[in-house]
Amino acid sequence: MTSDKPPYLGFGLGLRPQHYQEILQGNPAIDWFEIISENYMIEGGQPLHMLDQIRERYPVVMHGVSLSIASTAPLDMDYLGALKTLAGRVSPKWISDHLCWTGVHGVNLHDLLPIPYTEEALDHVVARVGQVQDFLGRRLTLENVSSYVTFGQSEMTEWEFVSEVARRADCWLLFDVNNVYVSAFNHEFSADDFLHGVPRDRVVQFHVAGHSHEESHIIDTHDHPVCDEVWDFYRETVTHFGPVSTMIERDDNIPPLAELVDELDHARSIAREVLGEKRLEAAE
Amino acid sequence: MKSLKELQETFQRGILAGDDAILAEVKDSAKEKRNVLFGVYRNAYVARLAEILGDDYEQLHSYLGDQGFARLVKAYIAPIRQTSGARGGSGVTFPPSSGKARPTPSIERPPNSPNWRRPSPMPSTGLTPSRLA
Numbered sequence: 001m002t003s004d005k006p007p008y009l010g011f012g013l014g015l016r017p018q019h020y021q022e023i024l025q026g027n028p029a030i031d032w033f034e035i036i037s038e039n040y041m042i043e044g045g046q047p048l049h050m051l052d053q054i055r056e057r058y059p060v061v062m063h064g065v066s067l068s069i070a071s072t073a074p075l076d077m078d079y080l081g082a083l084k085t086l087a088g089r090v091s092p093k094w095i096s097d098h099l100c101w102t103g104v105h106g107v108n109l110h111d112l113l114p115i116p117y118t119e120e121a122l123d124h125v126v127a128r129v130g131q132v133q134d135f136l137g138r139r140l141t142l143e144n145v146s147s148y149v150t151f152g153q154s155e156m157t158e159w160e161f162v163s164e165v166a167r168r169a170d171c172w173l174l175f176d177v178n179n180v181y182v183s184a185f186n187h188e189f190s191a192d193d194f195l196h197g198v199p200r201d202r203v204v205q206f207h208v209a210g211h212s213h214e215e216s217h218i219i220d221t222h223d224h225p226v227c228d229e230v231w232d233f234y235r236e237t238v239t240h241f242g243p244v245s246t247m248i249e250r251d252d253n254i255p256p257l258a259e260l261v262d263e264l265d266h267a268r269s270i271a272r273e274v275l276g277e278k279r280l281e282a283a284e
Numbered sequence: 285m286k287s288l289k290e291l292q293e294t295f296q297r298g299i300l301a302g303d304d305a306i307l308a309e310v311k312d313s314a315k316e317k318r319n320v321l322f323g324v325y326r327n328a329y330v331a332r333l334a335e336i337l338g339d340d341y342e343q344l345h346s347y348l349g350d351q352g353f354a355r356l357v358k359a360y361i362a363p364i365r366q367t368s369g370a371r372g373g374s375g376v377t378f379p380p381s382s383g384k385a386r387p388t389p390s391i392e393r394p395p396n397s398p399n400w401r402r403p404s405p406m407p408s409t410g411l412t413p414s415r416l417a
Contacts, residue, residue, distance in 0.1 A: 072289040104292045148324040149310040216316035
């Protein structure tokens with residue numbers, strides 16, 4: 001199994017169809033792209049054709065939304081087969097998905113559903129990550145999700161759970177800065193406790209995104225620019241972790257590419273300010 | 285204490301069938317009641333379904349207008365929410381005249397569909413959850 005820590009890639013964006021042509025015609029200042037795996041798990045067509053061209057110019061990572069690693073339903077081997085086939089074609093720097101479940105009994109609710117932080121759930125997830133990693137022949141990267149409810153039966157904090165999954169399953173972590181901020185607000189824990197509670201050597205990617213504030217709770221919608229509070233937390237995150245591949249996520253109300261590049265430049269400037277040019281260059 | 289499997293089944297029934305048993309398993313936050321917080325998942329499901337229908341039947345949406353299309357979506361979702369707590373999630377389909385069967389309630393998108401989207405508090409079709417309720 002491939003176990004080397006993934007390389008530092010710099011500052012990337014989610015690849016969205018609205019931007020295909022602009023990316024190919026303009027070679028914008030974006031270091032790498034993250035694709036939604038499921039949108040390319042097909043045998044042909046325009047999306048794959050565009051992806052083939054883009055991956056000739058930029059490093060690409062794969063980010064899935066349907067692995068359902070915490071589901072008690074059996075692993076979907078057809079899905080995993082298609083994921084592995086796509087990975088063979090794309091040669092991603094890493095493959096990520098979410099630490100969540102998406103349904104049981106053959107249903108995919110297309111949502112990132114929360115897990116009770118129990119020993120039972122931990123054992124279950126660790127075993128499944130092992131199965132997936134064996135099948136893919138590489139380590140998986142798992143992302144913390146935003147959540148809106150907590151379970152009465154939880155026995156540990158989210159960051160304890162996430163850390164134990166990474167340690168016991170020997171996988172990487174995608175630290176979603178916005179998701180930590182959202183869940184910290186919703187469940188009234190300290191985002192700093194989460195930040196300092198996960199193992200630094202496991203984190204290979206950051207996500208930064210916008211959200212919708214509903215007064216009593218925040219919903220992770222990825223349809224707004226990143227807000228100042230999340231940028232502040234990103235600054236703390238970079239200070240704590242050092243150089244980690246960073247990506248801006250936008251999934252709805254997708255603006256022109258130039259606006260996302262501006263946001264990416266803001267992330268880059270924060271990292272440069274916190275870490276210094278030399279440290280960033282050394283990481284590349 | 286429920287097993288993980290039982291908890292996930294209860295959670296899923298809470299979203300698909302509106303079964304409130306899940307509320308005994310989750311907690312209020314200091315700022316909000318648990319039914320409102322769990323409602324984020326319920327609303328996201330309905331919103332996503334409405335959005336998918338709006339995307340797939342854009343011309344029909346345009347022809348009927350927001351209110352007419354909202355009524356159609358409501359009529360479509362109602363039998364799903366009544367039956368989809370059952371195992372397997374067997375399908376409600378569009379009538380043959382639509383020329384398109386949809387495996388529900390899993391809301392499968394064709395693999396070459398536009399990007400997967402995050403949960404949204406409001407469907408981009410202009411159909412708000414309250415109008416669908």
